[in-house]
Amino acid sequence: MTASTSPDGRRRPHRGRPRRFTARAAAAVALSLAGALTVAAAPAAPRPAPDPLARFHDQDLHWKSCLLGPDDTTGKDLEQAGAQCADVTVPLDYARPEGRTITVAISRIRGTDTAHRVGALLLNSGGPGGQTIGDPPWVRSAMKDVAARYDVVGVDPRFVGRSTPLDCHWPTGSMIRGAGNGRAGFDRMTAFAADLARRCRTHAGDLLPYATTRNTARDMDVIRAALGERRVSYLGYSYGSYLGQVYATMFPGRTDRVVLDGVEAPEVYGPRLLRGTEEANRHALRGWADWTAAHDAAYGLGHTRGAVLATVNGIRSAAARTPLRVGGHRVDEHALPVVVFNGLSQDNPTAYGDFAQAVRDLRRAAEGRPVTPSPWLASTLEFMLTGHESVYGSAQTAILCGDVPAPRDPETYWRDLRRAGSRDQLFAPVTNDINPCAFWDPPRERPTTIRGDLPALLVNATGDPRTTYRSARTVHRDWPSSRLVTLRGADQHGVYGVFGSACVDSTVNAYLATGRLPSGDIGCPRPAA
Incomplete structure (x- = not known):
């Protein structure tokens, strides 16, 4: 939203509506010598109720x-x-x-x-x-x-x-993972999601009910005032x-x-806001593959779109068999698709180049070679696979789970994964996977x-x-x-x-x-x- 102020002589929003007075003329045309016209004032409108947020609306900000x-x-x-x-x-x-x-x-x-x-x-x-x-x-x-x-x-x-922070002390900066290719992988992710929810109840349970978009909007109106x-x-x-x-x-x-x-x-x-984005992500991946094929001399991932996409699919298959060692991280079938997903939100040569370098590093890891990850890949893996950004993931998840209820039965997610995975083995396991909201308390507000x-x-x-x-x-x-x-x-x-x-x-x-x-x-x- 918006807000602005000046500490010296700032304008205050008008509090309440002005009182209105109406007049009733009660004319008594007397036959007396006075012949007076009398006017009776209506009762004053009731005073507006006190503002329960007045101390917040009227606070002086220290810049x-x-x-x-x-x-x-x-x-x-x-x-x-x-x-x-x-x-x-x-x-x-x-x-x-x-x-x-x-x-x-x-x-x-x-x-x-x-x-x-x-x-x-x-x-x-x-x-x-x-x-x-x-x-x-x-x-x-x-x-x-x-x-x-x-x-x-x-x-x-x-x-x-x-x-004021909300920190669940997670070992990751994001709840988002790929479900993997089978029931065993999905069961691991169900346990992972349940553990993230448990950590939030343990470390931030007093704040969770108030992490909502509606409360953020209320905060914005306090800022406005x-x-x-x-x-x-x-x-x-x-x-x-x-x-x-x-x-x-x-x-x-x-x-x-x-x-x-x-x-x-x-x-x-x-x-589950990522459901339904699979085709858009496939389109973005094809666009990146076209650009990367045109720059094959720099990245060596294939000189056609098909060759580049085959390289990505080969890395995915390798990670599903054995986790890839990239620097000090292990990139498995749950993390690899999220790396690809994260590489596709920006359509420009810089972002394309960062992602191409990451794919080149991942291919080397899939081939069993030692890899020092490029800066974008290093920061992405640190975000996903360490607790360095726990506060971000905690707050993001708390707001999503606090706003809208999620299905609670893991079988709902498993059925969706089987349907979507038959068409898309890269993005559907990410966009349809179970997450901590399945184990969250119901939202306090609709x-x-x-x-x-x-x-x-x-x-x-x-x-x-x-x-x-x-x-x-x-x-x-x-x-x-x-x-x-x-x-x-x-x-x-x-x-x-x-x-x-x-x-x-x-x-x-x-x-x-x-x-x-x-x-x-x-x-x-x-x-x-």
């Missing part, structure tokens, strides 16, 4: 340096961009605002064009569980001249990043698009300009029923392998006042300010500048390489 220490690269980037940071106090449980509190960390780069100020632009980069506090510098760069009219605000949602804004603008990517839909539904009238990029349809969102319409700007690539183009079209259909900007011919997740499409970027910036949506939907061609 400070974003730099946490000499190794804080995010803080250095924010410092160079002129950002400041603050901690916003919010209730842990909005049903008991007088109880325990937590903090939500925000950053802000103030707008400089105060004469044409629009307000605050709140950011969410997705996940769930993704940090956004470091995003204002690059978002301002993407906004070009219009950035001066906004206070650009990055938010680490509750339990994420610099906010604390920043002194009546309405906020919002830029949300991926999961952030769903968060934007929830906020606009729960707090109608408090959004100004809304941009949702990589749009998640509400009926898709939940613990999922939000998203409002019927909102004049928002929606952005999506046709080949998005995470939030599919079908999802974007579904939200556009449900919000007839919205406009859809389509990037054609790209297997790209997240477009505005990321992909280098002048067509997309200029359309979004025009909307942010004027508040007027395009007269119709817009199709943007893939930029020339």
Whole structure:
């Protein structure tokens, strides 16, 4: 969402409606000498109920340096961009605002064009569980001249990043795994998922019920009020698009300009949100294979698409027989498909090259040769196979499981895997596998029923392998006042300010500048390489 404020002389949102007084004329045309006309005042309207969140809405934010220490690269980037940071106090449980509190960390780069100020632009980069506090510098760069009219605000949602943490002390940064090729592998993953859920109950059980998108939206409205804004603008990517839909539904009238990029349809969102992305991922894999075949001299993975895909399939088969040794890690049939899946969300030469290097390293490992993994593969394996990023995986899973209930019977997942695996042995075991939500306590609240319409700007690539183009079209259909900007011919997740499409970027910036949506939907061609 969005939020903005100025610590000196900030505007406060109007609290309640003004009292209205009505008058009843009781005319008594007397035959006396006075001949007076008397008027009786109606009883005053009742006073508005006290705001139970007043102490949060009216809090004074202490703005400070974003730099946490000499190794804080995010803080250095924010410092160079002129950002400041603050901690916003919010209730842990909005049903008991007088109880325990937590903090939500925000950053802000103030707008400089105060004469044409629009307000605050709140950011969410997705996940769930993704940090956004470091995003204002690059978002301002993407906004070009219009950035001066906004206070650009990055938010680490509750339990994420610099906010009060939720840590289940996992041995992994992600709950996502491949199920393997048989029942024995699936049973291992069922035990793995159950163990992750148990760790969360043990180490973070007091926080789990409050890790939800609805509570994150409530936090955003506290941020709006604390920043002194009546309405906020919002830029949300991926999961952030769903968060934007929830906020606009729960707090109608408090959004100004809304941009949702990589749009998640509400009926898709939940613990099994990757189901249905298999074809988009196969398409992305073929696109990468074409590029890699054209660069066979650099990577040696095959000079045709078919040869490159055969290399990937050979690595998958080898990992299913015996785990591959890559540096200090063992990459088995459960981890290998996730590495491939993680390599396919960005459609550009840098991301393609990183993934091609990783596949080259994995092929060498499959051949029994010693391997020192390339930087992208090393960081991916550290994320998946160590507890280095436990906080990320913990928060992401807690939000997904806390929002929407998942099937609890492992046999449901096994049946889905057998059906989908007959068509796809690489991605279906990832997108249909069981996860810790099968062993989670039921959500405390029902999922939000998203409002019927909102004049928002929606952005999506046709080949998005995470939030599919079908999802974007579904939200556009449900919000007839919205406009859809389509990037054609790209297997790209997240477009505005990321992909280098002048067509997309200029359309979004025009909307942010004027508040007027395009007269119709817009199709943007893939930029020339």
